[in-house]
Amino acid sequence: MGLDFSVLTPFIPALVEGAWMTIQISFLSLVIGLVLAILGAFSKLSPIFILRKITEFYVWVFRGTPLLVQLFIIYFGIPQLGVQFTPFQAAVLGLSLNTGAYATEIVRSALQAVDKGQYEAAAALGMSKPLAMYRIIGPQALKILVPAMVNQFVMTVKNSSMVSLLTITELFRTGESIITSTFHSLEVYLIIAAIYLVITSVLMFIASRLEKGMRVYD
C-alpha cells in the first residue's frame, strides 16, 4: 500500500484538458455573473418598482435553492419546454445566474457603503449621476467589494465541479474516469484537489495585487 502518483503519468493530458474546461466554464460564468451583478445592483437601487421586484425575485430564487437543482432544471428540465441547451451552455448559464445572484448583493452593498457625502459632493460640483458613478462612486465601491467578490469567484470555481453531473468532462469528471481505469482514488482526488487549489490561488493572488494597488489612498 501507499501512494503511487506515477500511475497518473499517462493521464496528464486528460487532466490538463479537464482543468482547462473548468477554467473556461468558471471564467465565462464569472464574467457573465459580474455583468448580471452590476445590472442587478443598479436595478435593486433603482427608483423603478418593477425592476426592483424582478431583481429581488431573481436573487431570492437563486440564493435560496441548491445550485445542483438549478443546473438540473436548466439542463434536464427546460428541454421539456422545447429549448435544449448543450451541456456547456447549461453549465455556464446555471453558474452565471447563481454567481450573479450572490454578486448582486455584493455590488449593491458596496455601492451603499460609499459615504452619502460623496454623492452629494459630486452632485454639488455639477456632475450627472452616471458621471459621478464612473468617476467618484464606482472606484470607491470597487475597492470595498473586491474581497467579497474574490470569495464569490472562488466559490464559483469550486462549484463548477457540479457541472460534471451534466456530462461535462471538466476537472472533477476527468478524475472520476481516471479512477475507473486505475482504481487509485486517493491519488486522483488529491491531484484534483491540488489543481483546484492552484486555480483558486491564482485568483486570490491576482485579487490581492489588485487590492494592494487600490490601497494607495488609505
Add this chain to the structure above:
Amino acid sequence: MIEMRHVNKYFGKKQVLYDINLQIEKGERTVIIGPSGSGKSTLLRCMNLLEAIEEGEMYYKQDLVQGKESKKRIRQELGMVFQRFNLFPHLTAIENVMEAPIWVKKKNKETAKRKAEELLTTVGLSERFDFYPSNLSGGQQQRVAIARALAMEPELMLFDEPTSALDPELVGEVLNVMTHLAKNGMSMVVVTHEMGFANEVADRVIFMDQGRIVEDGTPEQVLRNPQHERTNTFLSRILA
C-alpha cells in the same frame, strides 16, 4: 440671484422649514445662524437643490427653478463646502480640485492643473498637491474642499458649517481663507456658529429658529440689537 417664495420643507411628516421668503443678491455675504435643528443647513441645501423643495417656489436669476436643466445650471454656478469636507478619498488634493473642471466643464488637463495649483496655493497648500485626503489634517482637507469648489468659478459659495467638524486649533486657518475670499468680493452664504466671522465678514445676518426666519438684517441689527427674545436668548447662550 436666488429667491425663495413661501417655501415649506418636510422630512417625512416633520416640517423643517416654514414659509421661507428670502432673497439672496449677488455680492452679498450672508451668514445664517441659529440653534441646531433650526433648519439653517436644510435651507442652505435647498439653495443648490441637494434637498428638494416640496412647497413654494425658488427662482434663480429670475427663472423659476424646475426640472433637470435648472438643477444643472445652479450646481455649476454655485459652489458648496460641506461640514464633513467630502473630499474624494481616491484622488489626491490636486486631482480633487481638477476633477470637476475636467469632467464637467470639459477643460483640458493642463489648464485645469494650472488653475488647481494656483487655487491650492491661494489656500496655503502649495506643498500638498499630491497628498491624499487621508494624509491631510481636517483644516487642510477643508481648504482643499474650498479650492475644489472655487475651481468651478462659482458666482456664489455656499458654506455648510465649514468649521464645525474641525479641532478648535484648526478653525482659524479655514476662517482666514473664507475671510480672504469675502474681502476679494466673493458672494457667499455661510451657515456657521462662528460669531466673530459673522461680525467681521457678513453684511447680512439671518437668525433662524424652529424652521423659521426670525430675524434678518445687518450684523449690527441682528447681533447687537435683536428685535426678538429668541435671538437674544440664542446669542447670550452662544457668547457666554
